[in-house]
Amino acid sequence: MEGPRRPPSATAPESDDDKPDDPPSIWHRPTSSLPALPSQDAPPHHWRNHSLNLSIIPATTPSSLPPPDSIPEIETYVVQVPRDQVYWTPPPEHAKYIKKRRNNPEKNKKSGCFKRLMWFFITLVVFGILLGAIILILHFVFTPALPVFTVERLTVKTSNFEVTLRAENPTSNMGVIYMMKKNEVVSLMYKNKSLGRGKFPKMSQAASSSNKVNVKLDGSTKNAVMPPRGSKQPMSMVLMMELNAEYEAGPVKKNKDVVVTCDVKVKGLLDAKKVEIVSENCETEFKN
Known part of the structure; x- marks a missing residue:
């Protein structure tokens, strides 16, 4: 019985017996000649999952596939914080x-x-x-100053006297309005006897100004014992009046009661219509 045939060598010359019509030779190696292979356990589970699956997969159309999950858009915010800004929390107190x-x-x-x-x-x-x-x-x-009065002329008539006065308002920032007080009169006296009585007319004066005013007094010299005619001795008379002076400067108003007393010495009171004034002195004071 012949033993197994060996495979031809690559360098061996080709014999006449080896023709293309011959069937291919089959070489077998005895099982007893192979070394024993070590026993192997079953492959791990993850190997089995990732192993090649050579089974036939049925073809599917794109319409039958589930749509892919949409990827959410990511919004970006930029927050700017000043470098010198300090954040603090209130104290526990x-x-x-x-x-x-x-x-x-x-x-x-x-x-x-x-x-x-x-x-x-x-x-x-x-x-x-x-x-x-x-x-x-x-x-x-706004402090009112005392007004200044001066007797400039005295005229004697049959039934009255006419006295010309100059009134001066020395207050530089306030005007003034003069008027007679109720139940008061201007009187001309000689030896404590009244020669004439009258009213002081209402008069307005600006600040730092002066005006003339004529005062008419009803009366005559018959009620008093007068010196004989032709006497050149001066006669002393007193002119008295009490006035209400209303000082005003815008919204500021002040009311003052002014008492005026004038000592007048005259000549020719009985002989001439125009009496000569020898001397005069008027004093004024605020009553309130």
Whole structure:
């Protein structure tokens, strides 16, 4: 019996017996000649899952496939923070204070009322101080000065006297209005006897101005013992009047009672229509 045939060598010459019509030779190696292979366990589960699956997969159309999940859009925000900005949290004492106020609502209400009253009182005090300061300033700035009166002429007629006066207002920042007080008259006296009585006409004067005013007095020399005619001795008479002077400068108004007393010495009171005034002196004062 022949043994197994060996495979031809690559360098062996080709014999005549090896023709293309011959069937291919088959070489077998005895099983007993192979080394024993080590026993292997079943492959791991993940190997089986990722192993090649050579089974036939049925063809599917694109329309039967599920649509892919949409990828959400990611929005980007830019936040700019100043470098010098400091963030801080209130101290814990503030939380205690707030808690205390919440726990005592009645006390908080009383405290709020007290604070409002205190602020109202402070406002009144401040307002009073400001008002007092304004009044004090107005008192010193707008202070009326005493008017000045001068007797310029005295004329004697049959039943009356006519006295010409010059009135001057020395107040530089206030005008004045003169008028007679109620139940008051201008009187001309000689030795405590009245020679004539009359009214002072209403007169307005600007600041730092002077005006003439004529005062008519009803009376005659018959009621008094006069010196004989032709006597050259001066006669002393007194002209008295009490006026109400209303000073005004814008919204500032001040009322003053002015008392005027004029000592006048004259000559020729009985012999001439125009009497010569030898001397005169008028004094004024504020009654209030």
